[in-house]
Amino acid sequence: MSRDRKPARPQRGRPAPRKEGPRRPPPEDPPRRAALDVLRAIRERDAYANLALPELLRDRRITGRDASFATELTYGTARAQGLLDEIIRACLDRPLDKVDAVVLDALRLGAYQLLRTRVAQHAAVTSTVDLVRADAGSHVAGFANAVLRQVSEKDEQAWVEEIAPDPATDPIGNLALRSAHPRWVARSFAEALGDRGPELEAALLADDARPAVHLVARPGAISAEELAAITGGDPAPYSPYGVHLPPGTGDLADSELIKERLAAVQDEGSQLCAIATIAVPVTGEDTRWLDLCAGPGGKAALLGALAESAGATLDAVEKAPHRARMVERATEDLPVTVHVADGRESGLDGVYDRVLVDAPCTGLGALRRRPEARWRRKPSDVAELTRLQGQLLLAALDLVRPGGVVSYVVCSPHLAETEGVVHESARRAGARTLDAREFFPGVPTLGAGPYVQLWPHRHGTDAMFCAILRKPADS
Ligand SMILES: C[S@@+](CC[C@H](N)C(=O)[O-])C[C@H]1O[C@@H](n2cnc3c(N)ncnc32)[C@H](O)[C@@H]1O
Numbered sequence: 422m423s424r425d426r427k428p429a430r431p432q433r434g435r436p437a438p439r440k441e442g443p444r445r446p447p448p449e450d451p452p453r454r455a456a457l458d459v460l461r462a463i464r465e466r467d468a469y470a471n472l473a474l475p476e477l478l479r480d481r482r483i484t485g486r487d488a489s490f491a492t493e494l495t496y497g498t499a500r501a502q503g504l505l506d507e508i509i510r511a512c513l514d515r516p517l518d519k520v521d522a523v524v525l526d527a528l529r530l531g532a533y534q535l536l537r538t539r540v541a542q543h544a545a546v547t548s549t550v551d552l553v554r555a556d557a558g559s560h561v562a563g564f565a566n567a568v569l570r571q572v573s574e575k576d577e578q579a580w581v582e583e584i585a586p587d588p589a590t591d592p593i594g595n596l597a598l599r600s601a602h603p604r605w606v607a608r609s610f611a612e613a614l615g616d617r618g619p620e621l622e623a624a625l626l627a628d629d630a631r632p633a634v635h636l637v638a639r640p641g642a643i644s645a646e647e648l649a650a651i652t653g654g655d656p657a658p659y660s661p662y663g664v665h666l667p668p669g670t671g672d673l674a675d676s677e678l679i680k681e682r683l684a685a686v687q688d689e690g691s692q693l694c695a696i697a698t699i700a701v702p703v704t705g706e707d708t709r710w711l712d713l714c715a716g717p718g719g720k721a722a723l724l725g726a727l728a729e730s731a732g733a734t735l736d737a738v739e740k741a742p743h744r745a746r747m748v749e750r751a752t753e754d755l756p757v758t759v760h761v762a763d764g765r766e767s768g769l770d771g772v773y774d775r776v777l778v779d780a781p782c783t784g785l786g787a788l789r790r791r792p793e794a795r796w797r798r799k800p801s802d803v804a805e806l807t808r809l810q811g812q813l814l815l816a817a818l819d820l821v822r823p824g825g826v827v828s829y830v831v832c833s834p835h836l837a838e839t840e841g842v843v844h845e846s847a848r849r850a851g852a853r854t855l856d857a858r859e860f861f862p863g864v865p866t867l868g869a870g871p872y873v874q875l876w877p878h879r880h881g882t883d884a885m886f887c888a889i890l891r892k893p894a895d896s
Pocket residue numbers: 691713714715716717718719720721738739740741744762763764765779780781782
């Protein structure tokens with residue numbers, strides 16, 4: 422394995438690397454090179470680690486233990502970025518933003534190995550210095566070496582003790598740094614949980630755990646028990662259609678079960694929100710259902726299969742044409758009609774018995790799936806998204822018939838995106854908020870209601886939020 426391989430040294434007589442420009446020798450250390458290239462792609466072109474890394478590993482034919490090591494380095498460094506930056510900052514005699522971005526990527530990678538892996542110190546330092554030399558030139562190799570030597574003088578715990586805010590006066594700031602989250606994200610979790618202590622810590626730490634893969638068994642085609650038996654998984658604790666796969670289950674894209682649409686990969690929290698949408702009683706007709714933000718089609722496929730057995734039909738609206746095509750593929754053979762349209766002005770009539778608004782959101786509830794997302798999202802995203810979420814929810818309340826129900830779902834616990842949007846839209850439309858907890862039977866620790874907020878550390882699901890609204894019958 423190349424992890425502990427001694428790095429190549431310049432040969433005697435070989436000309437020293439020129440100072441004026443970076444040179445890139447053939448990769449000597451494929452896993453670290455792959456990790457560094459993906460970290461750079463994340464920074465320079467907003468790449469997603471979970472898409473960019475597998476592609477790069479495939480292209481460079483990096484497999485086995487090297488691929489696992491590259492994955493650990495890339496995901497771990499991307500997640501811990503803010504904490505690593507604070508530690509690197511403490512080792513500098515200049516502001517962090519004066520460090521060349523290419524060098525900083527490598528310093529983060531080196532610091533991650535020193536603080537959060539079992540890679541030997543000398544291997545972590547020399548391999549990083551080699552990468553810096555190759556990418557930024559020899560003149561900065563000494564600087565990188567000096568910074569990493571300083572980082573290596575303490576372990577993570579000691580660094581955190583030294584640089585974290587005092588937990589007595591700033592518990593959120595302390596936990597944010599400890600758990601490598603931006604302060605505003607930690608604060609939003611604290612506000613949603615009503616906790617600044619152990620539960621907040623558990624919620625933040627859950628973002629670093631690898632989520633189990635959940636499958637949904639297509640209703641009417643296969644039962645969860647059958648799917649569990651075939652896959653070696655376990656029936657999910659709460660969703661009657663869910664299966665939890667054993668840890669380490671590989672890529673399922675080529676599995677016959679998925680290709681034949683008997684099953685799909687879907688977080689149990691998403692399943693529960695779709696199921697709740699149709700569990701609420703409505704009086705009278707119950708045959709016209711609408712999914713107003715349907716792409717890529719996970720919930721539309723589950724609702725479509727449930728619609729088929731209930732004798733209902735589903736209209737699925739999606740603004741982005743390529744995502745609408747994904748909905749079409751996911752719902753083939755189901756009573757689903759896909760519309761490429763803006764949900765705020767879809768042109769559809771207000772006749773629906775049930776509407777799901779699974780609105781675009783910050784995704785703060787699924788940070789465990791996107792290593793870089795916690796650092797990419799900005800507080801300013803929230804204001805923009807809440808405006809759109811409110812408009813979509815009002816449109817849904819317009820499209821639902823009197824007496825019908827709307828469920829509003831986001832994958833975020835941020836109160837502005839959850840309760841804030843629901844309060845304001847319900848008030849403006851004169852809609853009644855129902856106790857959503859009733860429609861999540863058997864799910865524990867749902868708090869005081871009337872909304873449902875799921876959490877990875879409590880429920881093993883993404884942090885999905887669900888509110889259920891009823892349009893007054895006389896409106
Ligand atoms: C959270 S995702 C929905 C996930 C989907 N329900 C599922 O379970 O697979 C939100 C979707 O809304 C779409 N979207 C964004 N703005 C929209 C709008 N104004 N009208 C309709 N869809 C919109 C996005 O393209 C995205 O596909």
